[in-house]
Amino acid sequence: MVGIKDVARRAGVSIGTVSNVVNRPHMVSASTRARVLSAIQELGYVRDESARQLRAGRSRIMALLVLDLGNPFFVDIARGAEETAQDEGLHVITCDSGHQADREVSYLSMLAEQRVRGVLLSPVDTSGAALATFRRSEIPYVFVDRRVPADEASSVSVDDVTGGALAARHLVETGHTEIAFVNGPSILAQCRDREAGVRSVLNACAARLSVLETSELDVASGRDAASRLLGMSPRPTAVFCANDLLALGVLQGMVAAGVRVPDELAIVGYDDIEFAGAAAVPLTSVRQPARRLGRAAAELLIAETGDGDSDEPVERQTVVFEPELVVRASTSLTRSG
């Protein structure tokens, strides 16, 4: 593989000069520069980032480690992060832990070995066992879609308690008193918070709440939940799902079972992914500003890693966005039900 010294030889200059041509062209006379550039062209020289990084001690890559790329919510976060990174001349690599703690650990250790500039992290494991070892690497990280105390790290999240409350209030206001909450694994803070929001509203009124916990936050789990809901008596008249994938699964199960939505069962999802609006019955959902989440997280991380020229420690920030309820057909009675 052709290296800088091959270029130097070809152009008849020293390797230092080649490096200057590449990194500080103004320090090199026009004629030399032209000679070096054409040598680079002819040889097809591509600079070796690992050598560069070894010398520099820092990488130009930031990582985004998400819970589930199958969830378009996280894809939107990735898009937001990439937008910001691109503005700063950084690259983003996206890793998918698939909700598995061991994969999270494996990715984190790889990222530490790569000495990435920083990590945007949407962690599986709240206990921090995975993070405990990573933290020693001193690579900065920012939590995404998870609020943590500011002394631990910066974080960008959406107020899930409010989100849960929004959904619950909407169901109460549309007259439901028998409500189910299909929640994901309670190990996830998002799930616990959404449930807390739901309870805060329902405890204050006459509605009855049943909570069904699923093992995953995906469509298949939603279908499972649907069959469990069908077996309940009295059967709830409304169901709120911890995310849109669950809601789509529940909807699918209900449609298959001939249950009319929203007449016999109202459904509210969470995230407002693009597919929510295109569902069998367009889903009412709690919208999260995913792209802005990604942008903000990347900005915080960049601020934290700084340009390395100032020594003052950047203070950590906790950014919390507000969710928004989007009402669609899945909770709006159109015919007399």
Added chain:
Amino acid sequence: MVGIKDVARRAGVSIGTVSNVVNRPHMVSASTRARVLSAIQELGYVRDESARQLRAGRSRIMALLVLDLGNPFFVDIARGAEETAQDEGLHVITCDSGHQADREVSYLSMLAEQRVRGVLLSPVDTSGAALATFRRSEIPYVFVDRRVPADEASSVSVDDVTGGALAARHLVETGHTEIAFVNGPSILAQCRDREAGVRSVLNACAARLSVLETSELDVASGRDAASRLLGMSPRPTAVFCANDLLALGVLQGMVAAGVRVPDELAIVGYDDIEFAGAAAVPLTSVRQPARRLGRAAAELLIAETGDGDSDEPVERQTVVFEPELVVRASTSLTRSG
């Protein structure tokens, strides 16, 4: 940041010994090994992959560069690739070109600088302008979801001509004679092939075909196409879309306009993403084995990069999977239409 020499000093051994403990533990006596390991623990040493890679000349990372992570089809490909990579002790990083040639170029040059082990590539640009410079880096690559001549590179794809024909035949067989094909940008080989498949069937029978080309392969473009379809006269009775995102958009537009599906308009999608089955009207779709695609591509790449120990050039392979039609409600008349 703590390096191998800090560990060596702490454990009272040479750096070579520390390296041996990490990479060939059996070559080190038990007592020394224990001493070194505890030094590593205490100091929180994390080996620097860039130094390692600089020495080794090769990376342990393979890249997957896809057209659009917002399309679950590509997420499934990523999952498949990761499964295979994990078995080989490699890591996958996923990059999203978002159908933009300039981002593709930018990612490719980053990957070349990183000296990744190889790239699984689902390219925007068929002309190969982006690839032309990348090819000089001599980093192996395998095409995913795009067939190319075997002398150019290995490739793993699905027979899109057959896929298009499957969809068209299904529509003809269910009695349609006025058929629209909502296609993505014809710059994409997949789109051209699917159209060819459609034409091969429709030319042989009495059906009439109109082709609508969209600028993107996403839900929003599908909605646009829907409004164009609504304005046509005679209005087609069936529409085949080049992927499920387009189909979902068309479906959404039709439902919003009060057009009954499938009674007034039958719809067929492509890819059979998970959301197709959960749509407003469950979509008939042409299924592609995305995960197997990813797995196969990763396997080919790994075979190609080899273990570096043998010099015989691995011959390139062209793997082609067969698509499969999945019939659902969007093309099955249930009431008298």
Added chain:
DNA sequence: TCATCGGTGTGAAACGATTCATGAGTCAAC
């Protein structure tokens, strides 16, 4: 004529790991 100075280019010292030839020590066999 001599010091100074900006503009260019050089060469060597890092960066942090891996690897390999070599050496030091131990033990068994002759």
Added chain:
DNA sequence: GTTGACTCATGAATCGTTTCACACCGATGA
């Protein structure tokens, strides 16, 4: 007591860059 074989550990060379102190050169000013 010498030899050979074997086990462990060492130290230096190496990977491909960047960076920095220094050298060179022609021009300018005193």
